[in-house]
Structure formats: C-alpha cells, structure tokens
C-alpha cells in the first residue's frame with residue numbers, strides 16, 4: 001500500500017477557491033455563436049438580403065443602414081475569432097504559467113489547474129502528447145526548487161552603518177537591533193545559496209482537460225512518496241506558484257488509429273490513464289467510429305483514478321467501454337482479460353501506458369499469445 005500523501009483525504013477541495021468563469025468557454029446557449037456558420041455567415045446573409053428586400057419593397061433608403069451595421073457585426077465577429085487563440089507551447093523556450101487551482105482526487109493524486117495567458121486561449125495539445133515542466137535539484141542535499149534561488153541584494157554592512165550612525169540607544173533597543181541584524185544575516189546566508197549547486201530536472205505530464213477548455217488546462221499528477229518533483233508538488237504547491245513549461249512531447253498519431261484500425265484496446269495502470277483519457281476525449285469530440293475498450297488496472301479499488309468521469313463517458317457513448325481490474329480482487333491482468341475484448345486482431349490497436357513492470361508484462365502477454373506481424377507490431381502495439 002502506498003503512503004498517504006494528502007492529509008485532507010480524497011475528493012476534498014483544498015486551499016484555492018474554484019476558478020472564476022466558465023472553464024469551457026462561453027455558456028452553452030451562446031456557444032453556438034462561436035461556430036462561423038451561426039455566428040457570422042447566417043446573420044450576415046439574413047441582414048444584407050433583408051435590407052435589400054426592404055429597400056426594393058419600400059424604396060426607403062434607411063433600410064440600407066443595415067449594411068454598415070452588418071459590416072460592424074462582421075468586424076466584431078472576426079476580431080473575437082482572432083482572440084480565441086490556440087496556445088502551442090514553445091518546444092525550445094520555457095513558458096511560465098501560474099497554478100490556479102488544485103483538487104485532490106485520491107490518497108496520492110491531485111489535479112492541478114494552470115492558467116493560460118488569457119481567458120480566451122486554449123491549450124492545443126495533441127492526444128497522447130505531454131508537457132515538460134522544469135525544476136531544480138540541489139546536488140548535495142537533493143532539495144527540489146521550482147526556480148533557481150535568487151541572491152538578495154540587501155547588504156548586512158548597510159544595516160550596521162545605520163546602527164553605528166545613531167549615538168543614543170538604550171541597552172534594550174540595541175539588543176533588539178542586534179537580533180534583527182542577526183536575522184538579516186541568516187536570511188542573506190540562505191539567499192546566497194549558490195544557484196550553480198542546482199541541476200535542472202524535467203518531468204512530463206499529459207494534460208487531461210479538453211483542448212476546447214478556455215483559459216486553463218489540467219494536469220493529473222500522482223505523487224510518488226520517494227519522487228522528487230511529484231512529492232514537491234504534493235507538499236509545496238500553492239495558488240500563484242509559477243512553473244515553467246515546454247511542449248508538446250509525444251509520438252502518438254490518432255489518425256493512424258482511425259485510418260488503420262476499428263478498435264482500440266487500452267491497457268493501462270495508475271497515472272497511465274492520462275494519455276488514454278486524452279485519446280478518449282479526442283475520439284468523443286471528433287465523433288469518430290473507433291470502438292474503445294479501456295482496461296484500467298490498479299492495486300486497490302481506492303487507487304482507480306477518475307472512475308466517475310470514465311463511467312460517465314462510457315455511459316454516454318456506446319462504443320466506449322471500461323473494465324477495472326484490481327490486484328486485491330482479481331490479481332494481475334491476464335491474457336484472457338485482453339482477448340475477451342478482441343474481435344478482429346488485425347483491426348485492433350493496443351495502447352499501453354503504465355510503469356515499466358506493467359508495460360513489460362502486457363507486451364509479453366500480447367507477443368506470446370498473438371501472432372502479430374513484426375512490421376506492424378510497433379504500430380499495432382503502441383506504448384506511450
């Protein structure tokens with residue numbers, strides 16, 4: 001059993017108030033106007049043709065006033081469309097983004113919401129791709145910082161001078177000043193922590209929010225009690241914390257799935273659910289015809305992440321099914337579990353994501369039991 005990291009307990013909202021506004025953009029009723037057909041083409045056509053018809057019927061010139069009004073609406077709509085920016089993170093330089101919210105979803109896992117630069121931006125991360133986050137580790141102590149230590153410019157000497165310049169102190173006052181100086185000195189020693197003593201560490205996470213979400217994006221981070229970055233995030237992250245991101249990283253190609261296969265069998269464990277959720281979301285949003293069987297393996301029932309969300313998707317979309325396997329009740333994933341989801345092997349693609357041991361176990365089950373064309377095997381058995 002893994003160590004309990006979050007004291008607040010599962011499913012409890014912590015420290016940061018809920019994000020303001022609608023994370024998914026405009027309210028549902030108005031969302032239809034974001035579609036160019038409904039938001040631009042139809043209103044333009046109706047206003048211009050209406051103005052001409054009225055003018056021909058009535059010969060009343062004021063009817064033509066609708067034409068500049070239409071032009072204004074068009075300019076407005078184009079401007080709004082341009083402001084709805086898709087954010088591509090830069091692959092070469094770090095982009096600083098701020099933590100806005102965090103939400104504990106299990107004893108060791110949290111969803112972190114990061115703010116994009118504007119409420120109209122959305123993170124355009126391809127399914128199966130991840131973002132990289134930068135941190136720094138002290139080479140001697142192993143301490144992890146989200147940013148390199150900064151040297152403060154306060155000089156202890158300056159404070160001393162001020163004290164010396166003043167002739168009249170009573171004994172008590174001078175004692176107080178001395179203790180303040182000592183504190184400053186300690187602070188300076190701390191701040192003089194040599195940045196060259198830190199080495200960069202980089203960790204990868206798959207955003208789980210839809211690319212249609214505006215203004216923010218979500219990362220699910222499972223905290224490893226012995227891990228450097230994930231443990232620091234669990235214990236030391238706060239509203240307003242700025243982290244540096246690069247992106248996007250990955251090799252999964254969703255059009256390979258839709259063009260060459262009919263079915264995806266997803267074999268995953270623990271936080272490996274994140275790329276699977278991205279692919280499921282993409283498939284649902286595109287309304288493609290893939291049938292998807294997710295087999296999600298965990299140690300115990302409590303470790304199953306996002307179960308409610310996954311069940312909701314499976315309920316609303318018949319072509320998506322979920323199966324949960326826990327070590328405590330069923331044991332390890334078996335070939336029978338996998339084979340029960342396969343109808344036509346040639347048309348089935350296996351997507352795998354778990355820890356090293358899980359991936360090895362699953363690949364061995366597939367290769368030992370199926371005759372998979374070696375040329376096809378890399379495409380047919382895709383490991384995130």
Ligand SMILES: Cc1cc2nc3c(=O)[nH]c(=O)nc-3n(C[C@H](O)[C@H](O)[C@H](O)COP(=O)(O)OP(=O)(O)OC[C@H]3O[C@@H](n4cnc5c(N)ncnc54)[C@H](O)[C@@H]3O)c2cc1C
Nearest residue numbers: 130203204205206220221222226227228229230231271274
């Ligand atoms: C492409 C990609 C996408 C990912 N997406 C997600 C995601 O969406 N969500 C998520 O939670 N995670 C994801 N991960 C995993 C994530 O990037 C981190 O690896 C994870 O959070 C652990 O990082 P850490 O710094 O906390 O642990 P680390 O410090 O890297 O340690 C991890 C484990 O390895 C052990 N270890 C470290 N060094 C050694 C050593 N020298 N010898 C033996 N054992 C050692 C530690 O004890 C610890 O148990 C992804 C990984 C990749 C590559």
